[in-house]
Amino acid sequence: MSLAQLAGLLADPTRAAFCTALLDGRAWTAGELARHAGVAPSTASEHLSRLIAGGLLAEERQGRHRYVRLAGAPAATLIEDLTAFAGATGPAAAPRTLRESTRLSAEARARTCYDHLAGRLGVAVTDAVLARGLVTDDAGLAVTERGREWLAGEGIGLPAGAGRSGRPLVRSCLDWTERRTHLGGTLGAVLCRTALERAWVERIGSGRALRVTADGDRALRELLGVETA
Structure with missing residues:
Protein backbone atom coordinates (compact mmCIF):
# COMPACT_ATOMS: atom_id res chain seq x y z
CA MET A 1 0.00 0.00 0.00
CA GLY A 72 -1.89 -4.78 16.25
CA ALA A 73 0.52 -2.55 18.10
CA PRO A 74 2.01 -0.97 14.94
CA ALA A 75 -1.46 0.11 13.78
CA ALA A 76 -2.26 1.49 17.23
CA THR A 77 1.03 3.39 17.35
CA LEU A 78 0.31 4.91 13.95
CA ILE A 79 -3.17 6.10 14.98
CA GLU A 80 -1.98 7.50 18.32
CA ASP A 81 1.01 9.27 16.74
CA LEU A 82 -1.19 10.83 14.06
CA THR A 83 -3.66 11.95 16.73
CA ALA A 84 -0.84 13.57 18.69
CA PHE A 85 0.57 15.21 15.56
CA ALA A 86 -2.85 16.58 14.62
CA GLY A 87 -3.23 18.06 18.08
CA ALA A 88 0.22 19.63 17.93
CA THR A 89 -0.45 21.38 14.63
CA GLY A 90 -3.53 23.29 15.72
CA PRO A 91 -6.16 23.66 18.42
CA ALA A 92 -8.57 20.79 18.89
CA ALA A 93 -12.21 21.33 18.11
CA ALA A 94 -14.17 22.48 21.13
CA PRO A 95 -16.45 19.84 22.71
CA ARG A 96 -19.95 20.10 21.27
CA THR A 97 -21.82 18.71 24.28
CA LEU A 98 -21.41 18.42 28.03
CA ARG A 99 -21.13 14.65 27.63
CA GLU A 100 -18.27 15.01 25.16
CA SER A 101 -16.54 17.55 27.42
CA THR A 102 -16.83 15.17 30.39
CA ARG A 103 -15.43 12.28 28.34
CA LEU A 104 -12.45 14.29 27.10
CA SER A 105 -11.69 15.51 30.61
CA ALA A 106 -11.73 11.94 31.94
CA GLU A 107 -9.50 10.73 29.09
CA ALA A 108 -7.02 13.52 29.79
CA ARG A 109 -6.74 12.33 33.40
CA ALA A 110 -6.24 8.64 32.62
CA ARG A 111 -6.98 6.41 29.65
CA THR A 112 -5.72 3.49 27.66
CA CYS A 113 -3.61 4.07 24.57
CA TYR A 114 -4.30 0.72 22.88
CA ASP A 115 -2.81 -1.47 25.65
CA HIS A 116 -0.81 0.93 27.81
CA LEU A 117 -1.54 3.83 30.18
CA ALA A 118 -1.88 7.35 28.86
CA GLY A 119 -3.05 10.78 29.97
CA ARG A 120 -1.75 12.44 33.13
CA LEU A 121 -1.60 9.05 34.85
CA GLY A 122 0.51 7.50 32.09
CA VAL A 123 2.93 10.42 32.08
CA ALA A 124 3.18 10.34 35.90
CA VAL A 125 4.01 6.63 35.87
CA THR A 126 6.65 7.25 33.19
CA ASP A 127 8.23 10.03 35.23
CA ALA A 128 8.25 7.75 38.29
CA VAL A 129 9.98 4.76 36.68
CA LEU A 130 12.61 7.06 35.18
CA ALA A 131 13.21 8.89 38.46
CA ARG A 132 13.59 5.60 40.35
CA GLY A 133 16.00 4.15 37.81
CA LEU A 134 13.67 1.34 36.75
CA VAL A 135 13.91 2.58 33.17
CA THR A 136 16.77 4.60 31.71
CA ASP A 137 16.78 7.05 28.83
CA ASP A 138 20.56 7.35 28.52
CA ALA A 139 20.67 5.94 24.98
CA GLY A 140 17.04 5.35 24.22
CA LEU A 141 14.55 3.86 26.63
CA ALA A 142 15.62 0.59 28.25
CA VAL A 143 14.63 -1.40 31.32
CA THR A 144 17.47 -1.44 33.85
CA GLU A 145 18.58 -4.40 35.96
CA ARG A 146 17.06 -2.60 38.93
CA GLY A 147 13.84 -2.34 36.97
CA ARG A 148 13.79 -6.06 36.21
CA GLU A 149 14.37 -6.84 39.88
CA TRP A 150 11.57 -4.46 40.87
CA LEU A 151 9.16 -6.06 38.41
CA ALA A 152 10.03 -9.55 39.64
CA GLY A 153 9.67 -8.48 43.26
CA GLU A 154 6.19 -7.11 42.59
CA GLY A 155 5.15 -10.22 40.69
CA ILE A 156 4.92 -8.35 37.40
CA GLY A 157 6.36 -10.66 34.79
CA LEU A 158 7.63 -9.72 31.36
CA PRO A 159 6.83 -12.24 28.59
CA ALA A 160 9.61 -14.67 27.72
CA GLY A 161 11.75 -13.25 24.95
CA ALA A 162 10.25 -9.78 25.29
CA GLY A 163 12.15 -7.22 23.25
CA ARG A 164 14.24 -9.72 21.29
CA SER A 165 12.10 -9.55 18.20
CA GLY A 166 8.94 -7.84 17.05
CA ARG A 167 7.56 -5.36 19.53
CA PRO A 168 10.10 -3.23 21.48
CA LEU A 169 10.44 -4.00 25.18
CA VAL A 170 9.86 -0.33 25.96
CA ARG A 171 9.28 2.68 23.75
CA SER A 172 8.12 6.25 24.14
CA CYS A 173 4.69 7.20 22.88
CA LEU A 174 3.74 10.85 22.47
CA ASP A 175 0.69 11.62 24.59
CA TRP A 176 -1.77 13.72 22.58
CA THR A 177 -3.30 15.43 25.62
CA GLU A 178 -0.15 15.99 27.71
CA ARG A 179 2.24 16.71 24.80
CA ARG A 180 4.79 14.56 26.61
CA THR A 181 5.70 10.90 26.32
CA HIS A 182 4.34 7.91 28.16
CA LEU A 183 5.57 4.31 28.18
CA GLY A 184 4.59 2.05 25.32
CA GLY A 185 5.98 -1.26 24.15
CA THR A 186 5.77 -4.53 26.06
CA LEU A 187 6.57 -2.90 29.41
CA GLY A 188 3.81 -0.33 28.98
CA ALA A 189 1.35 -3.10 28.13
CA VAL A 190 2.39 -5.21 31.14
CA LEU A 191 2.00 -2.28 33.54
CA CYS A 192 -1.42 -1.42 32.13
CA ARG A 193 -2.62 -5.03 32.30
CA THR A 194 -1.37 -5.31 35.88
CA ALA A 195 -3.18 -2.11 36.87
CA LEU A 196 -6.44 -3.44 35.41
CA GLU A 197 -6.09 -6.98 36.80
CA ARG A 198 -5.25 -5.73 40.31
CA ALA A 199 -8.09 -3.18 40.12
CA TRP A 200 -5.76 -0.22 40.52
CA VAL A 201 -7.72 1.34 37.69
CA GLU A 202 -11.14 0.60 36.23
CA ARG A 203 -12.76 1.54 32.96
CA ILE A 204 -15.33 4.32 32.84
CA GLY A 205 -18.18 3.15 30.63
CA SER A 206 -17.32 1.69 27.24
CA GLY A 207 -14.61 4.13 26.18
CA ARG A 208 -10.90 4.60 26.82
CA ALA A 209 -11.14 6.60 30.04
CA LEU A 210 -9.92 5.06 33.30
CA ARG A 211 -10.59 5.85 36.94
CA VAL A 212 -7.95 5.24 39.64
CA THR A 213 -9.48 3.24 42.49
CA ALA A 214 -8.74 3.68 46.20
CA ASP A 215 -6.53 0.57 46.07
CA GLY A 216 -4.81 1.96 43.01
CA ASP A 217 -4.19 5.32 44.63
CA ARG A 218 -2.52 3.58 47.56
CA ALA A 219 -0.53 1.11 45.43
CA LEU A 220 0.76 3.71 42.98
CA ARG A 221 1.78 6.01 45.82
CA GLU A 222 3.57 3.25 47.79
CA LEU A 223 5.22 1.51 44.83
CA LEU A 224 6.15 4.44 42.63
CA GLY A 225 5.46 7.61 44.58
CA VAL A 226 2.74 8.61 42.11
CA GLU A 227 0.11 10.96 43.53
CA THR A 228 -3.10 10.51 41.59
CA ALA A 229 -5.30 13.06 43.36
Whole structure:
Protein backbone atom coordinates (compact mmCIF):
# COMPACT_ATOMS: atom_id res chain seq x y z
CA MET A 1 0.00 0.00 0.00
CA SER A 2 1.30 3.44 -0.88
CA LEU A 3 1.46 6.34 1.55
CA ALA A 4 -1.28 8.11 -0.41
CA GLN A 5 -3.56 5.07 -0.13
CA LEU A 6 -2.94 4.81 3.61
CA ALA A 7 -3.64 8.51 4.07
CA GLY A 8 -6.82 8.11 2.07
CA LEU A 9 -8.04 5.41 4.46
CA LEU A 10 -7.76 7.78 7.41
CA ALA A 11 -8.95 10.90 5.58
CA ASP A 12 -12.62 10.05 6.11
CA PRO A 13 -14.06 11.29 9.45
CA THR A 14 -16.05 8.10 10.01
CA ARG A 15 -13.07 5.80 9.47
CA ALA A 16 -10.92 8.05 11.66
CA ALA A 17 -13.57 7.88 14.40
CA PHE A 18 -13.58 4.08 14.20
CA CYS A 19 -9.80 3.89 14.55
CA THR A 20 -9.59 6.26 17.52
CA ALA A 21 -12.42 4.43 19.29
CA LEU A 22 -10.56 1.15 18.88
CA LEU A 23 -7.54 2.62 20.67
CA ASP A 24 -9.18 1.32 23.85
CA GLY A 25 -7.61 -2.03 22.87
CA ARG A 26 -10.87 -3.96 22.77
CA ALA A 27 -12.92 -5.50 19.99
CA TRP A 28 -16.11 -3.66 18.96
CA THR A 29 -19.03 -4.86 16.90
CA ALA A 30 -19.88 -3.08 13.68
CA GLY A 31 -23.13 -1.89 15.29
CA GLU A 32 -21.32 -0.38 18.27
CA LEU A 33 -18.95 1.52 16.00
CA ALA A 34 -21.85 2.69 13.84
CA ARG A 35 -23.62 4.15 16.88
CA HIS A 36 -20.37 5.69 18.11
CA ALA A 37 -19.78 7.48 14.80
CA GLY A 38 -23.44 8.28 14.22
CA VAL A 39 -23.73 6.48 10.89
CA ALA A 40 -26.00 3.79 9.49
CA PRO A 41 -24.93 0.13 9.92
CA SER A 42 -24.62 -0.28 6.14
CA THR A 43 -22.31 2.74 5.99
CA ALA A 44 -20.23 1.41 8.88
CA SER A 45 -19.88 -1.98 7.19
CA GLU A 46 -18.53 -0.38 4.02
CA HIS A 47 -15.96 1.69 5.91
CA LEU A 48 -14.88 -1.27 8.05
CA SER A 49 -14.32 -3.41 4.99
CA ARG A 50 -11.96 -0.79 3.60
CA LEU A 51 -10.02 -0.52 6.88
CA ILE A 52 -9.72 -4.30 7.12
CA ALA A 53 -8.56 -4.59 3.51
CA GLY A 54 -6.02 -1.84 4.19
CA GLY A 55 -4.54 -3.76 7.12
CA LEU A 56 -5.42 -1.26 9.85
CA LEU A 57 -8.16 -3.41 11.39
CA ALA A 58 -8.54 -7.13 11.96
CA GLU A 59 -11.86 -8.95 11.87
CA GLU A 60 -13.17 -11.71 14.10
CA ARG A 61 -16.51 -13.47 13.69
CA GLN A 62 -18.40 -15.22 16.47
CA GLY A 63 -21.66 -16.64 15.22
CA ARG A 64 -23.51 -13.89 13.44
CA HIS A 65 -21.57 -11.17 15.18
CA ARG A 66 -18.70 -9.37 13.49
CA TYR A 67 -16.03 -7.92 15.77
CA VAL A 68 -13.18 -5.67 14.71
CA ARG A 69 -10.08 -4.47 16.50
CA LEU A 70 -6.91 -2.66 15.57
CA ALA A 71 -4.64 -4.98 13.63
CA GLY A 72 -1.89 -4.78 16.25
CA ALA A 73 0.52 -2.55 18.10
CA PRO A 74 2.01 -0.97 14.94
CA ALA A 75 -1.46 0.11 13.78
CA ALA A 76 -2.26 1.49 17.23
CA THR A 77 1.03 3.39 17.35
CA LEU A 78 0.31 4.91 13.95
CA ILE A 79 -3.17 6.10 14.98
CA GLU A 80 -1.98 7.50 18.32
CA ASP A 81 1.01 9.27 16.74
CA LEU A 82 -1.19 10.83 14.06
CA THR A 83 -3.66 11.95 16.73
CA ALA A 84 -0.84 13.57 18.69
CA PHE A 85 0.57 15.21 15.56
CA ALA A 86 -2.85 16.58 14.62
CA GLY A 87 -3.23 18.06 18.08
CA ALA A 88 0.22 19.63 17.93
CA THR A 89 -0.45 21.38 14.63
CA GLY A 90 -3.53 23.29 15.72
CA PRO A 91 -6.16 23.66 18.42
CA ALA A 92 -8.57 20.79 18.89
CA ALA A 93 -12.21 21.33 18.11
CA ALA A 94 -14.17 22.48 21.13
CA PRO A 95 -16.45 19.84 22.71
CA ARG A 96 -19.95 20.10 21.27
CA THR A 97 -21.82 18.71 24.28
CA LEU A 98 -21.41 18.42 28.03
CA ARG A 99 -21.13 14.65 27.63
CA GLU A 100 -18.27 15.01 25.16
CA SER A 101 -16.54 17.55 27.42
CA THR A 102 -16.83 15.17 30.39
CA ARG A 103 -15.43 12.28 28.34
CA LEU A 104 -12.45 14.29 27.10
CA SER A 105 -11.69 15.51 30.61
CA ALA A 106 -11.73 11.94 31.94
CA GLU A 107 -9.50 10.73 29.09
CA ALA A 108 -7.02 13.52 29.79
CA ARG A 109 -6.74 12.33 33.40
CA ALA A 110 -6.24 8.64 32.62
CA ARG A 111 -6.98 6.41 29.65
CA THR A 112 -5.72 3.49 27.66
CA CYS A 113 -3.61 4.07 24.57
CA TYR A 114 -4.30 0.72 22.88
CA ASP A 115 -2.81 -1.47 25.65
CA HIS A 116 -0.81 0.93 27.81
CA LEU A 117 -1.54 3.83 30.18
CA ALA A 118 -1.88 7.35 28.86
CA GLY A 119 -3.05 10.78 29.97
CA ARG A 120 -1.75 12.44 33.13
CA LEU A 121 -1.60 9.05 34.85
CA GLY A 122 0.51 7.50 32.09
CA VAL A 123 2.93 10.42 32.08
CA ALA A 124 3.18 10.34 35.90
CA VAL A 125 4.01 6.63 35.87
CA THR A 126 6.65 7.25 33.19
CA ASP A 127 8.23 10.03 35.23
CA ALA A 128 8.25 7.75 38.29
CA VAL A 129 9.98 4.76 36.68
CA LEU A 130 12.61 7.06 35.18
CA ALA A 131 13.21 8.89 38.46
CA ARG A 132 13.59 5.60 40.35
CA GLY A 133 16.00 4.15 37.81
CA LEU A 134 13.67 1.34 36.75
CA VAL A 135 13.91 2.58 33.17
CA THR A 136 16.77 4.60 31.71
CA ASP A 137 16.78 7.05 28.83
CA ASP A 138 20.56 7.35 28.52
CA ALA A 139 20.67 5.94 24.98
CA GLY A 140 17.04 5.35 24.22
CA LEU A 141 14.55 3.86 26.63
CA ALA A 142 15.62 0.59 28.25
CA VAL A 143 14.63 -1.40 31.32
CA THR A 144 17.47 -1.44 33.85
CA GLU A 145 18.58 -4.40 35.96
CA ARG A 146 17.06 -2.60 38.93
CA GLY A 147 13.84 -2.34 36.97
CA ARG A 148 13.79 -6.06 36.21
CA GLU A 149 14.37 -6.84 39.88
CA TRP A 150 11.57 -4.46 40.87
CA LEU A 151 9.16 -6.06 38.41
CA ALA A 152 10.03 -9.55 39.64
CA GLY A 153 9.67 -8.48 43.26
CA GLU A 154 6.19 -7.11 42.59
CA GLY A 155 5.15 -10.22 40.69
CA ILE A 156 4.92 -8.35 37.40
CA GLY A 157 6.36 -10.66 34.79
CA LEU A 158 7.63 -9.72 31.36
CA PRO A 159 6.83 -12.24 28.59
CA ALA A 160 9.61 -14.67 27.72
CA GLY A 161 11.75 -13.25 24.95
CA ALA A 162 10.25 -9.78 25.29
CA GLY A 163 12.15 -7.22 23.25
CA ARG A 164 14.24 -9.72 21.29
CA SER A 165 12.10 -9.55 18.20
CA GLY A 166 8.94 -7.84 17.05
CA ARG A 167 7.56 -5.36 19.53
CA PRO A 168 10.10 -3.23 21.48
CA LEU A 169 10.44 -4.00 25.18
CA VAL A 170 9.86 -0.33 25.96
CA ARG A 171 9.28 2.68 23.75
CA SER A 172 8.12 6.25 24.14
CA CYS A 173 4.69 7.20 22.88
CA LEU A 174 3.74 10.85 22.47
CA ASP A 175 0.69 11.62 24.59
CA TRP A 176 -1.77 13.72 22.58
CA THR A 177 -3.30 15.43 25.62
CA GLU A 178 -0.15 15.99 27.71
CA ARG A 179 2.24 16.71 24.80
CA ARG A 180 4.79 14.56 26.61
CA THR A 181 5.70 10.90 26.32
CA HIS A 182 4.34 7.91 28.16
CA LEU A 183 5.57 4.31 28.18
CA GLY A 184 4.59 2.05 25.32
CA GLY A 185 5.98 -1.26 24.15
CA THR A 186 5.77 -4.53 26.06
CA LEU A 187 6.57 -2.90 29.41
CA GLY A 188 3.81 -0.33 28.98
CA ALA A 189 1.35 -3.10 28.13
CA VAL A 190 2.39 -5.21 31.14
CA LEU A 191 2.00 -2.28 33.54
CA CYS A 192 -1.42 -1.42 32.13
CA ARG A 193 -2.62 -5.03 32.30
CA THR A 194 -1.37 -5.31 35.88
CA ALA A 195 -3.18 -2.11 36.87
CA LEU A 196 -6.44 -3.44 35.41
CA GLU A 197 -6.09 -6.98 36.80
CA ARG A 198 -5.25 -5.73 40.31
CA ALA A 199 -8.09 -3.18 40.12
CA TRP A 200 -5.76 -0.22 40.52
CA VAL A 201 -7.72 1.34 37.69
CA GLU A 202 -11.14 0.60 36.23
CA ARG A 203 -12.76 1.54 32.96
CA ILE A 204 -15.33 4.32 32.84
CA GLY A 205 -18.18 3.15 30.63
CA SER A 206 -17.32 1.69 27.24
CA GLY A 207 -14.61 4.13 26.18
CA ARG A 208 -10.90 4.60 26.82
CA ALA A 209 -11.14 6.60 30.04
CA LEU A 210 -9.92 5.06 33.30
CA ARG A 211 -10.59 5.85 36.94
CA VAL A 212 -7.95 5.24 39.64
CA THR A 213 -9.48 3.24 42.49
CA ALA A 214 -8.74 3.68 46.20
CA ASP A 215 -6.53 0.57 46.07
CA GLY A 216 -4.81 1.96 43.01
CA ASP A 217 -4.19 5.32 44.63
CA ARG A 218 -2.52 3.58 47.56
CA ALA A 219 -0.53 1.11 45.43
CA LEU A 220 0.76 3.71 42.98
CA ARG A 221 1.78 6.01 45.82
CA GLU A 222 3.57 3.25 47.79
CA LEU A 223 5.22 1.51 44.83
CA LEU A 224 6.15 4.44 42.63
CA GLY A 225 5.46 7.61 44.58
CA VAL A 226 2.74 8.61 42.11
CA GLU A 227 0.11 10.96 43.53
CA THR A 228 -3.10 10.51 41.59
CA ALA A 229 -5.30 13.06 43.36
